Amino acid sequence: MSGLPITEAMTPAEATHESAPSEFVLYEEYLGVYLAMRPGDGGWLIETRKTPDGEAVASFKRPLVHVLEWLTSEKAAWALSSHRDKLEAVRAAAKELLRSLPPGSFIGAEEVGAIELAADRMQVLRRDLDEVVDHEGRARRRRRVEEMVASGEIGATPSSRTKSASRASRDGATAGRCSAISSRRGGGCAAPSSQSRSAKHSS
């Protein structure tokens, strides 16, 4: 498993130089097995394993649209993957599905629904990823300020007024993006799932 959990010192700019995960592993609760998924020609190759890095118990191929629905479903327990991996998995699946569609031809409702789900999911995952990176960045800055205070370089920490002002500004920007999407789609803004929220803490 080449999962790259979001840890401190990982910024989006640094992340661009990393290679794409070769496979995405998730835990399928209903079956009670780990699934290692890899994009392949015309579908995804899937291995079932008893442990995340164990030997394959079985392997099979699933159509792109089914994999995309799987990856975007709430049932998929992403205990092993970082937010970044989840985002990349959905992106890889959506990309393969879009590429597989015959150019300019009729597209079935199943594919349309799967692509919309992927777009919804990507936005939620990106927001979760932003929150993790932002949280780590703030923790680093806080530690740096404490070090500077301890060493006498500066006299005090930033005021709470400044912190709350920047927080309000950030929340306002998020609300603006959310409303732009919801107005375009004629619906509400997707809320992050409880599953992805809990996974965030484990990442």
Added chain:
Amino acid sequence: MERQAAIARHHRALELARRAALKTLEDVPLGDWPEVLETAAAMYTFTGLAREIEEAVEVRSAADVPLY
């Protein structure tokens, strides 16, 4: 004939939308994806067009069926 031409134009628009969505999905470097909202918007454009075509085809099919 007019309807067929309109659907053909729609199919061309659909193909352009598909390429645009694919491009946004492919172009962004790994792990650095602040443009995810734009990517999602391109995907919604594509699926919106696909639904419109589906509806147009259904309407045409319904018109072709004789009503007794």
